[in-house]
Amino acid sequence: MVDYDVIIVGGGPAGSTAARRTSQAGLSVVLFDKARFPRYKPCAGGIHSGVNRLLDFDIKSILQRKISGATMFAPSGFRVDCIPEDRSVPGSIISREDFDHLLLKKAAEVGVEIREDTLIAKVREEESHAVVTTKEGEEVTGMYLVGADGINSIVAKSLDFYDGWRNDSAMIAIEVEAEVGSSTVREICGEPSGYNADLLLLYYGGLSHGYVWCFPKQSVLSLGACSIQDKGGELRPAYEKWYAAFKNEHDIEPQILSDTAARFPVKRAKNIVKGRTILVGDAAGLVDSFTGEGIPEAIESGILAASALSKAVKEANPRSLREYEKDCKREIISELKAMDFMANTFYKSRKNMETMCRFFRDDSHANFLIAAGIGGIITKRELKRKMLLRMAKKRPREAISLLL
Structure with a gap:
């Protein structure tokens, strides 16, 4: 008999969202984090309108600007x-100290057991369940496991998803x-x-x-x-x-x-699903390589993870987790690949940065596209496609030089 349906390691936006949505689906969930919230998190704090659309509760009380x-x-x-x-x-603009704390409280409100100040030392998978071991030696079991513990994910490293980031x-x-x-x-x-x-x-x-x-x-x-x-x-x-x-x-x-x-x-993990475990947010490499933004992707990956976890528990079938991988590729990774292209083009040289900034200044539609992309009004794929078409139409020679 396992202790929980789902164990989540990491209480940032990805972990808290996955926990809340999974608990709302009727599963028993425990979330571990090494810190005690509210805790300081280095972050510039910009969020766009897409974050509000993803969340199922109001965050006006913590908005700063x-x-x-x-x-x-x-x-x-x-x-x-x-x-x-x-x-x-x-x-x-938000403070991650306030934002992450609010998301964690919203997870607790729907029945998630929150265990702060708890460092996970190692994790492993058995045939029928996953096991996490705390630094104090306590073992906790769950049908499924979520690694939401960031770039230095102990979950990913323990289960050989990867050994680090180049x-x-x-x-x-x-x-x-x-x-x-x-x-x-x-x-x-x-x-x-x-x-x-x-x-x-x-x-x-x-x-x-x-x-x-x-x-x-x-x-x-x-x-x-x-x-x-x-x-x-x-x-x-x-x-x-x-x-x-x-x-x-x-x-x-x-x-x-x-x-x-x-x-x-700023690159995706090769695998984000293995056995009874899935990776979300930064642990899965779901970050925009052009801007360094990762909050919307973290929240969306938590939502997609909850859907797959709910199905896996109800069907008693770990293979259902593969739906998360498919959904991530379609909804998140395809968007991030568009920004990989934008980043590689823009940062290729100082000349490219200058050329593209000049185009954004001089062409009102290109200017709007950048604003709409930053604001989350259009998708990243739309931004890439429409910007390429606009530049090819208005500045064909410069468009070609950017890509050479």
């Missing part, structure tokens, strides 16, 4: 404001929280038009495969930079150079509240 678009700064320095005139691209398959990021006061946040990130919303600021050219950002929180700026891991040596120097110029431009001397680093995968 309303986002109406983004401003891109080209390598040569010119500014590209991607803001639809009708403000049809809603976005928000330098070209992961990104490394610096995230700095700088206290400047709410009025200064608005002065720096507010819309130039005076509309009551803020912009995400994205700076390109200082890194060969990545970017620097400035995102507005309540009274804090999230400042940071991300780059492909095998170019990680250029990350801190590029950020420090940008930060010095940024402080000088805005005549500020922020109080630094935190300065942390994090890694996240």
Whole structure:
């Protein structure tokens, strides 16, 4: 007799969502996390409208800023404001400390047993069930297991899904929280038009495969930079150079509240289902390689996982988990492949970054497509297809040069 229908390791957006939806389907679920919530999580905190559509509860109480678009700064320095005139691209800023805690509480509300401050030492599969062993030596059994424990997943490593992420398959990021006061946040990130919303600021050219950002929180700026891991040596120097110029431009001397680093995968795991176990979110490599965004993919993978787990338990058939793999390929991985193309094209060279930023500035429809993509109004596949068609029509020579 097993202890639970489903064991979930990891309480971030993917794990909490999988837990909530699986419990709502009538399964017994336990979720383990090594931390106690609320806990700090380095993250710029931008979410688009698609996140609201995926969740089955309201998150207005934890939203910190309303986002109406983004401003891109080209390598040569010119500014590209991607803001639809009708403000049809809603976005928000959240703190992961608040957001992840809310998702975990919503899982607990529907009957999920939450076990915080519990480090999982190892996992294994038996013929009829999975077993997780805590650091204290306690063994817990479940019919099925979900690895939602991020890029360093103990679930994935214990069950030989993979042994780690190569330098070209992961990104490394610096995230700095700088206290400047709410009025200064608005002065720096507010819309130039005076509309009551803020912009995400994205700076390109200082890194060969990545970017620097400035995102507005309540009274804090999230400042940071991300780059492909095998170019990680250029990350801190590029950020420090940008930060010095940024402080000088805005005549500020922020109080630094935190300065942390994090890694996240930008390639998919070869396998995301094995035996009685599935991987979700970062553990499965479900992250946008162009922007580093992973929250929508984490939540959606949790929803898809819950559907497959429910069927597997009710049919007593582990092969039903393969539906999760098929659904992920169709709904999430196909989208991420479109962004792989965008990232490989954009970051191929400084010249490509400059060319594409200029096109986004000069062509109003291309500008809208970028805003709609950032805002989650159109899919990533739509963004790729429509942008290619637009550039081929308006700038055919430049379109060809980008791809050569």
